[in-house]
Amino acid sequence: MASAPALPWARARLHVVTGKGGTGKTTVAAALALALAAGGKRVLLVEVEGRQGISQTFDVAPLATIEVRIAHASGGGEVLGLSVDAKAALLEYLQIFYKLGRAGGVLERFGAIDFATTIAPGVRDVLLIGKVYEANRRRRDGRRSNPVEGEMVYDAIVLDAPPTGRVVRFLSVNEEVAGLAKMGPIHSQAASITEMLRNGQSIVHVVTLLEDMPVQETVDAIAALETAGLPVGAVVINQVREPVLPARELKAAAKGSIDRDAVRLGLEGARLKVTDTLVDGLALEARDHAQRVALEAEQLTVVEALGLPTFRLPSLSDGVDAAAVRELADLLTEQGMVP
Amino acid sequence: MTPPRAGSRSGRTPATTPRLDVDALLADRHTRIIVCCGAGGVGKTTTAAALGLRAAEQGRHVVVLTIDPARRLAQSMGLTELDNQPRPVTGIDLGAGGSLDAMMLDMKRTFDDVVLAHSTPEKAAQILANPFYEAVSSSFAGTQEYMAMEKLGQLRAEADAEGTWDLIVVDTPPSRSALDFLDAPTRLGSFLDGRFIRLLTAPAKAGGRAYLRVFNAGINLVSSTMSKVLGGDMLRDVQTFVMALDTMFGGFRERADQTYALLKQDSTAFLVVAAPERDALREASFFVDRLEVDGMPLSGLVINRIQQVAAPGLSAARARAAAEQRADEGDVLTAGLLTVHASVAETAERQRHLVGRFFAGHPKTPVVEVPALAEDVHDIDGLRLVGAALAGPVS
Ligand SMILES: Nc1ncnc2c1ncn2[C@@H]1O[C@H](COP(=O)(O)OP(=O)(O)OP(=O)(O)O)[C@@H](O)[C@H]1O
Ligand SMILES: Nc1ncnc2c1ncn2[C@@H]1O[C@H](COP(=O)(O)OP(=O)(O)OP(=O)(O)O)[C@@H](O)[C@H]1O
Ligand SMILES: [Mg+2]
Ligand SMILES: [Mg+2]
Numbered sequence: 001m002a003s004a005p006a007l008p009w010a011r012a013r014l015h016v017v018t019g020k021g022g023t024g025k026t027t028v029a030a031a032l033a034l035a036l037a038a039g040g041k042r043v044l045l046v047e048v049e050g051r052q053g054i055s056q057t058f059d060v061a062p063l064a065t066i067e068v069r070i071a072h073a074s075g076g077g078e079v080l081g082l083s084v085d086a087k088a089a090l091l092e093y094l095q096i097f098y099k100l101g102r103a104g105g106v107l108e109r110f111g112a113i114d115f116a117t118t119i120a121p122g123v124r125d126v127l128l129i130g131k132v133y134e135a136n137r138r139r140r141d142g143r144r145s146n147p148v149e150g151e152m153v154y155d156a157i158v159l160d161a162p163p164t165g166r167v168v169r170f171l172s173v174n175e176e177v178a179g180l181a182k183m184g185p186i187h188s189q190a191a192s193i194t195e196m197l198r199n200g201q202s203i204v205h206v207v208t209l210l211e212d213m214p215v216q217e218t219v220d221a222i223a224a225l226e227t228a229g230l231p232v233g234a235v236v237i238n239q240v241r242e243p244v245l246p247a248r249e250l251k252a253a254a255k256g257s258i259d260r261d262a263v264r265l266g267l268e269g270a271r272l273k274v275t276d277t278l279v280d281g282l283a284l285e286a287r288d289h290a291q292r293v294a295l296e297a298e299q300l301t302v303v304e305a306l307g308l309p310t311f312r313l314p315s316l317s318d319g320v321d322a323a324a325v326r327e328l329a330d331l332l333t334e335q336g337m338v339p
Numbered sequence: 340m341t342p343p344r345a346g347s348r349s350g351r352t353p354a355t356t357p358r359l360d361v362d363a364l365l366a367d368r369h370t371r372i373i374v375c376c377g378a379g380g381v382g383k384t385t386t387a388a389a390l391g392l393r394a395a396e397q398g399r400h401v402v403v404l405t406i407d408p409a410r411r412l413a414q415s416m417g418l419t420e421l422d423n424q425p426r427p428v429t430g431i432d433l434g435a436g437g438s439l440d441a442m443m444l445d446m447k448r449t450f451d452d453v454v455l456a457h458s459t460p461e462k463a464a465q466i467l468a469n470p471f472y473e474a475v476s477s478s479f480a481g482t483q484e485y486m487a488m489e490k491l492g493q494l495r496a497e498a499d500a501e502g503t504w505d506l507i508v509v510d511t512p513p514s515r516s517a518l519d520f521l522d523a524p525t526r527l528g529s530f531l532d533g534r535f536i537r538l539l540t541a542p543a544k545a546g547g548r549a550y551l552r553v554f555n556a557g558i559n560l561v562s563s564t565m566s567k568v569l570g571g572d573m574l575r576d577v578q579t580f581v582m583a584l585d586t587m588f589g590g591f592r593e594r595a596d597q598t599y600a601l602l603k604q605d606s607t608a609f610l611v612v613a614a615p616e617r618d619a620l621r622e623a624s625f626f627v628d629r630l631e632v633d634g635m636p637l638s639g640l641v642i643n644r645i646q647q648v649a650a651p652g653l654s655a656a657r658a659r660a661a662a663e664q665r666a667d668e669g670d671v672l673t674a675g676l677l678t679v680h681a682s683v684a685e686t687a688e689r690q691r692h693l694v695g696r697f698f699a700g701h702p703k704t705p706v707v708e709v710p711a712l713a714e715d716v717h718d719i720d721g722l723r724l725v726g727a728a729l730a731g732p733v734s
Contacts, residue, residue, distance in 0.1 A: 021379045021513060094564065110561045116568070122474075185568060212715050213409050244682075245675035259672065266673025270661035272653065281650025282676040288647075288713040289679045295714060317685065319617075 007309075009203035009233045010339045013147055014136060014196065016159045017236075018167040018221065019207030020214040024238035026053035027320050027328065028207045028313070029160040030079075034329035035338040037077030041155040044135055045070070046082045048128045049162060054081050058322050065089075067135075071322065073329075080154075082135075086117040089127040122176025126190050129173060132159055133193050136201075147201065164206065164221035171197055171204070172228050203233035208303065210237060210296040215303060222306060234337060235308050237300075239315040243293060245286065254290035258283055311335045356698050359610075359639030359705035361729045365394040365506075370608050372495070372507045372601070373638075377612035378622035379513040382643035382709075384408045385716045385725060386612050387510040388416065388441070392719065393726035394506055395439035396432045402440040402494055402504045406487060406512050411717035416441050423448045425494070430719055440504070449486040450476040471580040483512040484519060488598040495601060521629065608638040613697075615645055615690035620697050627704055639705035641729065642694060646687040647710045648680075655684035707731060 009015070015036070017029040026047070033045040044067060047054050055062045058070045063083035070081040090113055107113050117124045137144040138153040145151075162170045169176065173190040196202060204225055208218040218235060225232050245253060252258045260279055267274045303310060313331055316324050332338060364370055375387040384405055391403035402425045408418065416428050418441055425440035454472075455463050466472050476482060491509050498504040512519075601607065609630055613623035623640060630637040662677035698706070709728040716725055 090568075094568065107561055107564060112561045112565055116565065212411065212717070216410060244678040246671050249672050249675055253676075258676075262670075263673055263676060266665050266668075266670045267661070269668060269670065270664050270673070270677070272657070272661055275652070278650050278652060281648075281652075282680055284649040285679050285683050286676050288649075289683075291713040317682070 007336070007339055008231075012201060012203040012233070013155075014132065014157045014159065014202040015233070016161045016167075016171070016202060016204040017207060018161045018164055018204060019236075019238075020165075020209075020217040021163045023207045023209050023214050024236075024313070025163070025207050026051075026057055026160050027325065028205070028236050028238060029158050030054060030057045030325045031313070031328035031332055032205070032337070033079045033156075033158040034071060034073050034325060035332045036156045036158065037071075037073035037079050038329075038333065038338070039073075039075040039077060041073070041077045042153065043073075043077070043079050044082060044154045044157045045079050045160065046084060046132055046135075046157060047160040048084050050083060050085060052083065053160060054083070057320060057325060071325075082131075084128050084131045086124045086127045087113050089131050090117055090123075093127065093130070122173055122178075122190070123186055125170050125176060126173045126186050126193065129159075129171070129193050129197075130189050132157060133189075133196055136196065161204075164217040167204070167221060168224045168228050168230070171225075171230055198229055198231070200231070203231050205233045205236055207236045207238055209239050210299040210303070212295075212299065215299045219302065219306065222308070232308060235303055235306060235310045236332075236337075237303065237310055237312045240312045241293075241296070241315055245289070249286075250290050250293060253283070253286035254294065256283065256287055258286065309337075311337045355702060357639075357703065357705040358731065359641070359707040361390070361393075361707060361731070362397075364608055364638055365390065365397060365399065368505065369606055370506065371498075371606040372491070372509065373608045373610060374509045374511065374602065375610050375612055375641075376511045376626065378614075378619045381612050381614040381619050382641075383513075383612050384412070384510045385722070386610065386641055386643065386709075386729070387508050388412065389716070389722045389725035389729060390610075391439055391441065391506075391508040392428075392431060392722045393730065394508070395428075395437040396435060396723075396726075398435035398437040399506045400438045400504045401506045401508060402442070402498070403508045403510070404442055404444060404487070404490060404494060405510045406444045406483070408443060408510075409715070409717060411715075412722075413443060415718040418443050421445055423452075423490075428719075444483075444487055444490055446483050446486040447476050449490050450482065453489060466580065469580040470576055481519070481522075485595065487512060489594065492594065492598045492601065521633070521635075603633075603635060605636050607636050609635055610638055610641055612641045612643055615642055615694050617693055620693055624697060624700060627701055637704070639707065640697075640701075641707055641709060643709045644711040645694075645708045646683060646690055648684055648687045650680055653680060653684070655681045655688060658684060 015029075015032055017025050017032065019025045019028075029045060033043045037043040045054055047063070052062050054070070058081070060068075060070050060081070063070075063081045065083065065085050065088040067080045067082045069078050071079040073079060087108075091108070094107070117127065134144070135154060136147060136152075136157055139145055139148075139151050140153055141151070161167050172194075174194045177186055177190045206218050206221060208214045222232050222235075243250070249258065260283070263279055263282065264274050267278065272278070311332055312335070313328050316327070318324070320328075364373070373387075373390060375383045375390070377383050384407070387405060388403055388408070391401045395401045404425075405413070405416075405418070408416070413419070417426055420426060421443065423442065423445040425442040428439045428441050431439055451467060454466050458466065487509065491507065494504070494507050498507060602609075611623050611626050611630070613619045627637060627640065629635075658677045658681035662674045662681060665674035665677060694708075707729055709725060712721065712724060714721070716722060
């Protein structure tokens with residue numbers, strides 16, 4: 001587990017959260033945003049796939065393309081939410097840089113906006129991360145600049161990113177737009193984004209479960225991120241189950257050799273009606289449990305071999321709501337994921 | 340791998356819910372295509388492979404089209420060569436006279452093949468080298484679904500022409516939503532012959548100076564803005580791309596329509612796969628309704644990874660209380676076993692509740708439940724177990 005002072009991302013402003021589909025990216029991104037906001041900070045939590053995962057997690061109205069407050073953090077901080085939409089970002093962009101006025105509507109009608117945001121290589125991703133880039137440079141005095149401590153609208157930004165299979169492509173905007181003309185504004189925007197992603201301001205965290213496929217994808221994604229020059233931060237292990245049997249009993253359960261007489265006595269002690277079916281059933285369930293624990297331990301060694309800081313979040317039996325996200329945020333803070 | 344235990348089902352489908360008879364479906368020679376669809380991660384690939392194996396071991400000549408199978412499962416099925424062609428699966432029981440081939444979809448390659456098959460070598464080379472082609476063939480939302488359909492069409496044609504297979508089992512891509520699978524092919528098709536694209540081809544078709552006259556002010560604005568933002572070369576690239584693809588356009592939609600028609604035939608069977616979780620069941624519910632509305636032949640629902648309770652006589656609440664009492668007495672063994680049981684029983688109860696709601700909303704949809712195995716399904720033995728569970732509890 002990470003020790004607090006050595007956090008490689010202590011100075012990061014942009015936290016990108018990825019992981020295999022369904023592993024808990026949105027949940028972890030939300031918890032991380034709350035943890036970062038504690039003590040009076042202002043944090044922006046962004047989603048880019050129009051899934052409304054964030055609003056569902058916090059149980060607030062669907063997010064739109066304007067930033068709205070979705071949660072208060074402990075000590076006066078706040079988290080704002082934003083769902084970036086490529087079309088809206090392109091129209092906004094055209095408006096700012098070309099003062100298009102009504103013409104935006106013409107572009108839309110001819111399907112040009114659709115075209116640029118779906119099929120033109122990389123343009124969509126430049127627009128999506130471009131919005132994050134813009135938010136990262138926004139100052140309290142209304143101007144924009146490279147981030148200066150204490151001057152910025154947001155103290156940190158958390159990006160609920162696409163899953164592991166797509167994230168490297170998503171973040172490699174420079175390579176993606178290489179097929180476009182070398183001069184256009186999209187190109188220079190891509191270059192600035194790449195700079196932001198690589199110069200130590202940004203860090204990518206990967207969420208996994210202790211299962212075969214998510215762990216495999218985690219290993220692959222981390223290798224690909226590193227090759228692409230994108231700094232990787234932590235592996236967040238989600239849905240960790242607490243061991244309920246001590247090591248010795250676990251071993252016996254796995255071999256199907258638990259002390260049945262002791263169990264009978266124990267069950268009688270608890271005033272339960274003891275039958276063979278009950279004892280057999282409990283032994284079988286314990287064996288399945290032991291098998292799962294062993295598999296998880298195996299996957300854990302694979303994760304630990306990556307040599308990255310790891311953080312663990314328990315499996316919450318009642319699912320995830322706003323209160324649960326707070327609980328997870330506190331756990332991340334306690335474990336030192338947040339400086 | 341732990342075999343599913345007979346008679347240990349945590350709760351049963353209500354007597355009124357029809358049971359999905361998988362063996363009858365597989366035995367029916369009239370069944371030519373089985374499509375396994377559902378939300379992400381629910382077990383579509385596993386179900387498709389398990390059904391293919393079971394059908395082959397019961398004597399059918401099967402090809403399974405998988406999409407991004409887990410690495411270990413792919414290896415155990417011999418899917419190591421990425422040549423976009425079916426290969427025989429070894430190590431299975433062919434005693435009943437069947438056979439099993441399997442393949443992994445290579446989306447880009449399938450798209451390349453479509454291009455190669457429908458244009459002159461010269462034009463094909465032009466298309467394949469265009470930067471837009473790269474984007475459309477590898478990352479356009481819906482391309483994978485479209486190519487899965489394309490490949491299914493090809494396999495079906497090959498099966499009909501050569502009599503190689505009498506059953507095709509298709510896995511579907513891990514879509515964001517189950518409905519993507521039905522919609523994406525048409526979306527891609529109509530996008531490619533959409534308005535902007537046609538507009539872009541107009542100047543080149545009109546040729547040279549005529550282009551200025553053809554373009555009205557609106558179009559001029561569009562193209563000049565687009566070239567400002569995206570760069571001038573890009574519009575040229577896209578024009579070449581679109582021109583080169585032009586001959587295939589009609590083709591795109593037509594092919595999507597053809598496969599759609601194939602899926603509607605009653606020799607096709609849709610199986611919706613779901614996990615006993617809120618989101619997955621909600622998706623399944625949408626999907627079942629949608630198939631019905633579209634007149635697609637839905638065979639039923641597979642609820643995969645149902646938690647098994649081996650000691651059904653003891654409630655979760657009683658087990659929790661007893662566990663606490665044993666822990667106070669320092670009896671870690673019994674306390675541990677009771678705690679394991681309590682969480683197993685709680686999970687099962689929660690699933691039962693969620694599944695019950697689905698049944699209430701879809702009383703006529705045939706259902707089969709597959710137990711959660713203690714381990715991932717990554718080899719032939721595992722697939723056989725899932726296949727047996729799909730066929731129903733052994734009586
Ligand atoms: N620690 C946890 N304990 C219990 N349930 C959890 C936990 N983390 C996530 N979940 C649940 O798991 C499901 C998936 O989580 P989440 O939506 O965060 O994943 P995701 O990776 O963002 O998924 P997607 O790829 O679909 O965007 C949700 O229903 C969520 O409530
Ligand atoms: N009944 C089962 N018991 C235990 N594990 C299972 C069962 N069914 C599937 N699995 C495991 O669950 C994981 C996901 O299954 P699978 O790959 O078939 O899902 P999928 O729906 O194809 O996912 P995707 O949407 O990502 O393509 C795999 O590791 C598989 O081995
Ligand atoms: Mg999400
Ligand atoms: Mg799959």
